[in-house]
Amino acid sequence: MQITLDHVTHTYQPGSPFQSTALEDVSLTIRPGEFLALIGHTGSGKSTLAQHINGLLQPTSGRVLMDGQDIHEKGFDKKVVRRSVGLVFQYPEHQLFEETVARDVAFGPRNLGLPADEIDGRVREALKKVGLTQAGIEEKSPFELSGGQMRRVAIAGVLAMRPDMLVLDEPAAGLDPQSREDMLQLIAQLHAQGATIVMISHSMDDVARFATRAVVMEHGRITMEGTPEEIFRHAERLESMGLDVPSVCRLGIQLRQMGVNCPDSVFREEQAVQALLDLWKEGKPHGHA
Amino acid sequence: MAMRDITLGQYYPADSAVHRLDPRVKILLLIGLIVAIFMARNLVAFIPVVLFLILATVLSQVPVRLMIKGIKPLRFILVLTFLLNLFFLPGETPLWDVGFAVIKKEALLTAILYSFRLVLLVMGSSLLTLTTPPIVLTDGLERLLSPLKVIHFPAHEMAMMMSIALRFIPTLLEEADKIMKAQTARGADFESGNLLKRARAMVPLLVPLFVSAFRRAGDLAMAMEARCYHGGEGRTRLRVLRISDGDVAACVLMAALIFCVVACNSLHLY
Secondary structure: OOEEEEEEEEEEOOOOOOOEEEEEEEEEEEOOOOEEEEEEOOOOOHHHHHHHHOOOOOOOEEEEEEOOEEOOOOOOOHHHHHHHEEEEOOOHHHHOOOOOHHHHHHHHHHHOOOOHHHHHHHHHHHHHHOOOOOOOHHHOOHHHOOHHHHHHHHHHHHHOOOOOEEEEEOOOOOOOHHHHHHHHHHHHHHHHOOOEEEEEOOOHHHHHHHOOEEEEEEOOEEEEEEOHHHHHOOHHHHHHOOOOOOHHHHHHHHHHHOOOOOOOOOOOHHHHHHHHHHHHHHOOOOOOO | OHHHHOOOOOOOOOOOHHHHOOHHHHHHHHHHHHHHHHHOOOHHHHHHHHHHHHHHHHHHOOOHHHHHHHHHHHHHHHHHHHHHHHHHOOOOOEEEEOOOOEEEHHHHHHHHHHHHHHHHHHHHHHHHHHHOOHHHHHHHHHHHHHHHHHHOOOHHHHHHHHHHHHHHHHHHHHHHHHHHHHHHHOOOOOOOOOHHHHHHHOHHHHHHHHHHHHHHHHHHHHHHHHOOOOOOOOOOOOOOOOOOHHHHHHHHHHHHHHHHHHHHHHOOOO
16 A cells, blocks of 8 residues: 655645644655654644645645545545554553553454454454553553553554554654663564554654654655665754754764764664774774874 | 634734733723623614724724624524514514514614624624733733722632633643544544434543543642742732723723713614
8 A cells, every 4th residue: 555645735724813834745655665754843744744644634735645546535435544544643642541451442443343353353463562461451441551551552552453554653752761662663563564654753863773764854845855874964954954863973973073984874873883893993093083 | 623713712913002902901991892882772872882893993903804703603693683583572663564474663673783782792802802812811800800809709819710721722622633633543433423423422532631631730730839839919920011091092982982872872863
């Protein structure tokens, strides 16, 4: 399944004094199986873009296509998009409402009208995927859980719909370092299992580690697009947009400023370790600080 | 979303003579206007009221479109008031026989008068809320009610509760919008089905909304206590209200309006 945004513009509250354009002429194709990172300053339109992918928001102008079909056309069943594209909002734990974890996770499949035993199977599968396997957790109230666990329940609720594509709006925001790492590993694992991932993130280190492609947004427009390697070469441009580069890139920039011959294609930790080892083996860095 | 269409209580930001008026004066002016509207006993007496409202609207720089939008939710009540008065009021001069009833001249005039009153009342109050930020409005209300503290009326607490409630309306609307979207993304359907089904569909929206409202309330109480809030006693103000020349002029204008209405009433015209 492939989602394409075709010259999408979105204006909030048009015609009122609070009118604001969140997206302007955005065209983007999300390819099956990729891990796409959406980067941008707060208010650059990332979340608005994410909500167009599964048809929650309708473009003011332009089209959103699912396998070539306009999803806002009359007669197109939006449930098809909602089932195929799972959207995980920022702080998804704020959407929990049921009395037990299992019932909350079952909400999505129930809305799809699946039979009871199918729903049970999916709930168990989804909870296992997010790593909530403690005995008896299904019957607990989601409000008794820790913040990190609540977020996993919320994500399980989306996974239980078995989406082909998962759109996540800052899934690691506000988590402690261990839960953060677990969350990112979970997303990487889902990607490895074949899911298409679209992730909004402010952490360039995470983008460098996981993304296969990145899109940079500013003032509702896509300003840069490419592999993380291509994007992070333009450190100055990113900084002018109020964005950062991965800490490894900063290290490389500083080394080059000191005259060390460190390649500018290095943006992941393991690459940096390799590059530094190579330099060390050469034994002769060009400059000396 | 339909919730965004409520004009009453939606501030229109501008820097106009009306915006700059003291909120206390504006509240009193609205009361004066309401008195004038109810005092007007014939259509001629409405002319000064309408002129006053037009002047105030022009001075306020609020688009007429927004003022008219405020009347829209009232259209059914308006039509109903008009028709009820038209058909059921007694009168002497028959105008038109529609078959099942005879429309009388007196009834027609009163029907027009009552509908007019309603429209003017809503427009007047909309003008107040369109030109005054809610926080400033409650500030003004607190000051106006503060003489009642003598009889232990909790003016400060009431105003504080009102400003907090007003402050959180947009926040909760936004939150509701977000939760609604999140549940829609999970296949929830808020729009179709019979009444019972739709009421049950609200549970996934209302539970998270209440949870978040309580969490916010707790956080806010904590933050207020951390900044040593202990009620209104001995509290000084960030915005000190002062009566300006404009306020005096507005009051004089209001007095003139009421005088005109009284004068028109005594003319015994329509």
